[in-house]
Amino acid sequence: MKRAKQVTIYDIAKNVQVSPATVSRALKDHYSISKETIQNVKKAAKQMGYFPNTPASSLRSKKTNTIGVMVSRINRPFISTLISGVEEVANSKGYHVFIAQSEDMTQKEISNARAMFSARVDGLIVSLAMETHDYGHFDVFLDSGTPLVFVDRVPANMAADKVVVDNYEAAFKMTQHLIEQGCNRIAHFGGAQHRDVYRLRKEGYLAALKQHNLPIDESLMIYSNLGAEEGLEMTQRLFDLPVPPDAIFSANDTAAVSAIQFAKDKGIAIPKELAVAGFNNDRLASIIAPALTTVANPAFDLGKAAASQLFAQREENDMVASNTTVLKTELIVRESSLKKGR
């Protein structure tokens, strides 16, 4: 229950003996207002406990100074770091960030998109939910000309701004590394295959197998949401096979770490009997023993790039249809894959 009613520019105007318009301008250091008036206004504003009313300002100016970020869930190191990157750029431009989690449910993503548009965010950055394959809920942003950038989990077959890493190449190199370490029965933990980021990781993996003339065995490819639980289950399934794999390349670190835990639990030697590699380079990867070989995924820079591209969109002329930024990854080789030493 509110008590004191809020201070408005009218109150300040009365106090300083100028018009509300002057107050409005003075508070934003408008060039046409005298230094003195600006000082007086600001002093009064402070003393009276004035706080601008953002909704009112947004309504009138059609600018909210807010950008939206939609992700699967924030309690994953990769995602929360990515968001920090977005915030860094946004805050430096005087924008705030509105975050929404889909929990990997398309339905929640749709409702979040609605809420974001209703809030009239000045731009939207999206990393898609695992299962989303219809992108109609983003049309309203395109139609209204609201800047929209996809990052990491981007849509296939949609002309839109995107910021990604070269997942194919990273996966190819990682698989090649495992092959060079002497593995020839390499399993893969993948995410939903209509999600480009996961499809490309699998394709890079397949390409490396082919290039080295290794057989392709469907029973070695398992798909899930790549959570910690799922990682254990997937590993169990692999070791229920008549011939278990001698390596696992997981599309994320969470599941890879579970694989290591499973192996340790069952007395399977890593990397001797089973080499393991992940993707992301979470802190977990360097802490588990043996330390996890993985791909350094530049989460913070992805966030920064996505935000930068969002702001760039507003300046661009309308001829630019779409723009994809690709950031670099790096292979991080640790003990979990070193059968031969370096």
Place this chain on the structure above:
Amino acid sequence: MKRAKQVTIYDIAKNVQVSPATVSRALKDHYSISKETIQNVKKAAKQMGYFPNTPASSLRSKKTNTIGVMVSRINRPFISTLISGVEEVANSKGYHVFIAQSEDMTQKEISNARAMFSARVDGLIVSLAMETHDYGHFDVFLDSGTPLVFVDRVPANMAADKVVVDNYEAAFKMTQHLIEQGCNRIAHFGGAQHRDVYRLRKEGYLAALKQHNLPIDESLMIYSNLGAEEGLEMTQRLFDLPVPPDAIFSANDTAAVSAIQFAKDKGIAIPKELAVAGFNNDRLASIIAPALTTVANPAFDLGKAAASQLFAQREENDMVASNTTVLKTELIVRESSLKKGR
């Protein structure tokens, strides 16, 4: 650059041949509007691509349906999980959550508080920055009657709603556990001591030492922000002492894990030569080898409780000065402290 101008309730009104007021009511299922009109309005709204203008609605109704959450940083498991708890409750009541990070800087916290108030959030949940010790920037919420709840890192000496765990008791039990394992030179990694949560953990630690007649040695207590880097440095300092400790009780898992890493690196046996205990029960704790003894901190429930208490505040009569909810913790004993077995 926006193109199509937005659809408003006026457009719908014209289309359906009713007044804007009726449209407004129909869209919210107002009881006085006929089923038929409601249907017509909603159908037209959908077909015309109508999205309510939240800023306009907020301005007029003085309700934003948004609550703010201010934390140090979201890319920590404890924090992001806590936020998920807040979201669960908030979303179930039709509220959205606005998140701001202080990065443990008081200055940023102050500016975030301003932004939150300007956005006219309907309530605010705060976990304080490490260094904050003046709480004046929250006065405006109290004065205006905006519900305010502190969680985890709560202010000392301030009559306000709080949600915490019993840090003193948890720390006492943990220290006692270390003593029972035969440790008698127990070090402590603490956070800023004006932050209740860290002060109480230290006091619990001290109380346990006293109760067991162990000497108190200031050189064994080190304070920092408890990051991964700091954890290594603090451990280094302990092992530079003439007589290093035989146990470390860290006020969080991050620094505790660093201590284990340091020990492994230097060939110090855990728990034989050095027992280690943390606080929070992050996933890290169960993954590092040896697994980390720690205190299960109910992050998700803290978030849920904070949000529930926030919504409860609005109903309460004004006589209630303040309310503190205390949640349970649990000692999680793992290998890192088991000198004697269980």
Place this chain on the structure above:
DNA sequence: TTGTAGGCGTTATCAT
């Protein structure tokens, strides 16, 4: 350099 006045889209009040 400052003031006047109208309107942003919605909802609350009062009327019918």
Place this chain on the structure above:
DNA sequence: ATGATAACGCCTACAA
């Protein structure tokens, strides 16, 4: 069950 009207707080042409 529905309409007319004013107001929420701010911004911005246009005027002075």
